[in-house]
Amino acid sequence: MEKQFNLIPNKTILKYLLIIQFLLLGGSLLLFQSYKNENPLKLRKKNHTIEIKRLTDIADIYFDTNKKDSAIYFFNKAKKLCDPKINTIDYVYALSCIAELQLEQGNYIACEANATEALPYLKYIKNPRYSWIIYNILGNNYANNYDNSNAILYLKKALALKSSAWRKYITLNNLAAIYMDEKKYKDAMDIFNILASQKNISKYDAINHNNYSFVINNLGFCHYKLGNSKKALNYFYEALKIRLKPETQEGLITTYKYLSIFFEKTNPHLSREYAKKAYVHALKIDNAIDKIETLGLLIKHSEGHELKQHTLSYLKLVDSITIARQTAKNQFTNIQYNSKKDKEENLKLKTQKAENKLQLERQKERIIIAYIIIVFILGLVGFQYFHFKGKGKKEKDEAVFKSELRISKKLNDELANDVYQTMAFAENRDLKLIENKEHLLNNLENIYLRTRNISKENSKITTDNNYVSALKEMIAEFKTPKINILLNGFDGVFWDKVEKNKKIILYRVLQELFLNMKKHSQATLVSITFKIKEKNIVVTYNDNGTGISKNDLILKNGLQNVENRIKTINGTVIFDLDYEKGFKLSFTLPL
Structure with missing residues (x-):
C-alpha cells in the first residue's frame, strides 16, 4: 500500500533526531557514573558446583525414566547456575542432554540452538566424549531436517575424534x-x-x-x-x-515399520499387523514422530470408520507437534533472554547497592544539569512530534486517496466488465438448465477469486512472528502446476532482526515481481535466493520467462514500483538486462 511508504522519509528524519536527543540524554546520565572509577569494589562469585551436581543427578533420573519435560526442566536449572568458564563440563553436559531430549521430541530448532551453544566450549574439555555427543546430535538433527550435507559434515567430525x-x-x-x-x-x-x-x-x-x-x-x-x-x-x-x-x-518400531513396508504388496494383512504393532509400541514409549509415521502406515491399510479414526489421530498429532515446536522455540528464546537479563541486572544491583553512599554528594550538581537537558530535550521532542504529526497526517490522507483511487481503477479495469456480463447472462438465460447454472457459478467463482486477490494485494501485512509464514504463503499462492518456485537461503535469514518497514517493503516487492511474472513473462520456473552479505540482505530473483528489453523496462509500472520501494530504505536494485534465459533482478535491503 502506498501510504505505508510515503511516510517513511518523515519517520526516518524523526528517528535520527530522536537518536541524537537520546544520545544527549545518555550523556547527561553518564555524568552520574563517573564516580565509579574511584574505589571499585570486587565482587566474589558464588560457587554453585554442589547445587549443579544435585540438579544434574535429578535430571539424569528423569532422563533415564523417559520423563523428558521434567529432565529438560532440571537440566535448564543446572545450566543457569553454571559459569561456562568454570563449570565447563557440567555446562556442556546439560546442553547436550537438553538437545538430545529435544531431538527425540522432534523440536529440531531448539535442539540445534542448544547443541551449537555448546560448540565454543568443547575445546576446553580434554575428554573427546563430549565433542562426540554434540557432533552426533547435530548430525542426527540435520538429518531429520533433510539437511544431509551438514549432517554428514558433523558425523565426519565425530568420526575424526579419538573416541x-x-x-x-x-x-x-x-x-x-x-x-x-x-x-x-x-x-x-x-x-x-x-x-x-x-x-x-x-x-x-x-x-x-x-x-x-x-x-x-x-x-x-x-x-x-x-x-x-x-x-x-x-x-x-x-x-x-x-x-x-x-x-x-x-529400535523395535523401525523393525516393525520395515516389515510392514516389506509385506505391503505381497501380504497386506501381515503388513497391517506389523503397522499396528509399530503404532502400539510408539504409544508405549510416547514418541510423537514415531506415532505419526506409524499412523501413516496404518492409514494405508485402513477403511471406513477405522480409516477416519486413524486419520483424525494423525492430523491431531501433526497439529500438536507443530504447536509444541513453536511453543518450545518461544520458551527457549525467553529462557535465554531472561537468564542473561537476570544475571546482568543482579550484577548491576549489587554494584549500585555497594556504592550508593559514594554517589550522594556528587549527584546533586549532576541532577540539576541533567534536569535542564531533559527539559530541553522533551520540549524539542514535543515540538517535533506535533510538527511531524501534522505533516504526516496530510501525507497519510494523500496516500489513502491515491491508494483508494488505484484500487478503484483496478476494480473497474479487471472486474466491472465481468460483473456486467455475468448479470446480463443471469437475466437472459434459463438458469434451470444445468449448463447455464454451471456457467454462472464458474463466472461468480472467478469474480470472487480475482476480488480476493485484489484484497490480498492491498491488505495489511503482519510483521510479527507470523511474518515468515505470511511471506511463504503469499509466494505459494503463485505456485501452480505450470509454475514452480524455488526458495534458497530463506531460513538462513534472522527475520526477527529485520525492521518492520523493511519486512513490508520486501513483501510488496516480491508480490510485485510475482504479479509481473504472472501477467507478462510466461515463466515456468522461478528462483529466489536470499543471502546475508556485509550487513545486507541480498535477494536475487530470476525466472525462465520471455525476459525484458531496456525499453520495456522503463515502461513497466510494476518494475518501477519495485525500484521506488527499495530506494525508500536506501537499498539498491540491479536489473540484469544481459540475462539471456529469462528475467533476472537483484536488490539489497540494509539490516
Whole structure:
C-alpha cells in the first residue's frame, strides 16, 4: 500500500533526531557514573558446583525414566547456575542432554540452538566424549531436517575424534543411514557389512546386541530396496528377535515399520499387523514422530470408520507437534533472554547497592544539569512530534486517496466488465438448465477469486512472528502446476532482526515481481535466493520467462514500483538486462 511508504522519509528524519536527543540524554546520565572509577569494589562469585551436581543427578533420573519435560526442566536449572568458564563440563553436559531430549521430541530448532551453544566450549574439555555427543546430535538433527550435507559434515567430525570403538560404530551407522535417505543403498551397504562383522565392540552385551540390531535392520532395508527380498527378510527377522528382548527394544518400531513396508504388496494383512504393532509400541514409549509415521502406515491399510479414526489421530498429532515446536522455540528464546537479563541486572544491583553512599554528594550538581537537558530535550521532542504529526497526517490522507483511487481503477479495469456480463447472462438465460447454472457459478467463482486477490494485494501485512509464514504463503499462492518456485537461503535469514518497514517493503516487492511474472513473462520456473552479505540482505530473483528489453523496462509500472520501494530504505536494485534465459533482478535491503 502506498501510504505505508510515503511516510517513511518523515519517520526516518524523526528517528535520527530522536537518536541524537537520546544520545544527549545518555550523556547527561553518564555524568552520574563517573564516580565509579574511584574505589571499585570486587565482587566474589558464588560457587554453585554442589547445587549443579544435585540438579544434574535429578535430571539424569528423569532422563533415564523417559520423563523428558521434567529432565529438560532440571537440566535448564543446572545450566543457569553454571559459569561456562568454570563449570565447563557440567555446562556442556546439560546442553547436550537438553538437545538430545529435544531431538527425540522432534523440536529440531531448539535442539540445534542448544547443541551449537555448546560448540565454543568443547575445546576446553580434554575428554573427546563430549565433542562426540554434540557432533552426533547435530548430525542426527540435520538429518531429520533433510539437511544431509551438514549432517554428514558433523558425523565426519565425530568420526575424526579419538573416541571409543562403539562410538565410532554408532557414528558409522548414522552416516550410512543418511546414505540410505539419499538412496545410495550400495554405499550404505558397504558400511553396514563392515559393521555387521564387528559384533563385540563393547564390554556390555546389551550394547553390542542393540548396536548390531540397528546395523542388520538397516542392512535388511538396503537389500529390500536393491531387490534382494530373501536376504532382507532374514535380516529383519534377526533384528526383530534381538529387539523383542526388554533390554534391546530401542529400535523395535523401525523393525516393525520395515516389515510392514516389506509385506505391503505381497501380504497386506501381515503388513497391517506389523503397522499396528509399530503404532502400539510408539504409544508405549510416547514418541510423537514415531506415532505419526506409524499412523501413516496404518492409514494405508485402513477403511471406513477405522480409516477416519486413524486419520483424525494423525492430523491431531501433526497439529500438536507443530504447536509444541513453536511453543518450545518461544520458551527457549525467553529462557535465554531472561537468564542473561537476570544475571546482568543482579550484577548491576549489587554494584549500585555497594556504592550508593559514594554517589550522594556528587549527584546533586549532576541532577540539576541533567534536569535542564531533559527539559530541553522533551520540549524539542514535543515540538517535533506535533510538527511531524501534522505533516504526516496530510501525507497519510494523500496516500489513502491515491491508494483508494488505484484500487478503484483496478476494480473497474479487471472486474466491472465481468460483473456486467455475468448479470446480463443471469437475466437472459434459463438458469434451470444445468449448463447455464454451471456457467454462472464458474463466472461468480472467478469474480470472487480475482476480488480476493485484489484484497490480498492491498491488505495489511503482519510483521510479527507470523511474518515468515505470511511471506511463504503469499509466494505459494503463485505456485501452480505450470509454475514452480524455488526458495534458497530463506531460513538462513534472522527475520526477527529485520525492521518492520523493511519486512513490508520486501513483501510488496516480491508480490510485485510475482504479479509481473504472472501477467507478462510466461515463466515456468522461478528462483529466489536470499543471502546475508556485509550487513545486507541480498535477494536475487530470476525466472525462465520471455525476459525484458531496456525499453520495456522503463515502461513497466510494476518494475518501477519495485525500484521506488527499495530506494525508500536506501537499498539498491540491479536489473540484469544481459540475462539471456529469462528475467533476472537483484536488490539489497540494509539490516
